[in-house]
Amino acid sequence: MNIRCSNIVPIPMADSVGESDIWRTEREFVSGNMYHIIAPSGTGKTSFVSILFGIRKDYSGTVFFDNQNIAHIPLLEWANIRRNKVSMVFQGLGLFPELTTLENIALKNKLTQHKTSAEIHTLISRLGLQNHIHKPAAILSFGQQQRVALIRALCQPFECLLLDEPFSHLDSENATICMHIIEEELQQQNAIGILTSLENKYYSNQHHVLNL
Numbered sequence: 001m002n003i004r005c006s007n008i009v010p011i012p013m014a015d016s017v018g019e020s021d022i023w024r025t026e027r028e029f030v031s032g033n034m035y036h037i038i039a040p041s042g043t044g045k046t047s048f049v050s051i052l053f054g055i056r057k058d059y060s061g062t063v064f065f066d067n068q069n070i071a072h073i074p075l076l077e078w079a080n081i082r083r084n085k086v087s088m089v090f091q092g093l094g095l096f097p098e099l100t101t102l103e104n105i106a107l108k109n110k111l112t113q114h115k116t117s118a119e120i121h122t123l124i125s126r127l128g129l130q131n132h133i134h135k136p137a138a139i140l141s142f143g144q145q146q147r148v149a150l151i152r153a154l155c156q157p158f159e160c161l162l163l164d165e166p167f168s169h170l171d172s173e174n175a176t177i178c179m180h181i182i183e184e185e186l187q188q189q190n191a192i193g194i195l196t197s198l199e200n201k202y203y204s205n206q207h208h209v210l211n212l
Helices: 045-052 075-084 101-112 117-126 142-154 172-189
Strands: 003-010 026-029 034-038 059-065 086-089 160-164 192-197 207-211
Touching (some): 003 045, 045 059, 045 192, 075 086, 075 101, 101 117, 142 160, 142 172, 160 172
Parallel strands (some): 034 192, 034 207
Antiparallel strands (some): 003 026, 003 059
């Protein structure tokens, strides 16, 4: 999948934003590449990834998945896209608080059958969550919850992975581990990665850095 954005801008922000690397310009996201979008709070990072995920429709301009205008994608087709083509880590995470770490992850994987049990437990161990497998998400720290949400997002096939400030509550060591895992998954699936953050400390020389 390639993604092309043509002169898009959220309608509520139309009077407050000018041209940037994303807004009011032509921008293409190509398979196999990682894009790091840097911007202060309130400039539309969440709005942008929400447009790409199909949950915000209040924008002008056009977004294409390959040659398909996403504004014309039916609701039922979006469900299939979100299961097989586009995965997302939301800034608010969206975990089920009463479910355990493993249950939150397994619930997604039961729908997709994308990861083996061994693969899931390897990710849990790499992200330092092995002692929290049976704890409900509600009692985990936000940083621990972010790692659970990342594993859950990886439990499906995807051509594009959207990550909205996924490391905001992680120390540098855990953020680095997460980034390595993300890069491995993107390479395996030849997928697009789009990550938003407030600062640029997470990107490598292989990332395309864009300012919103």
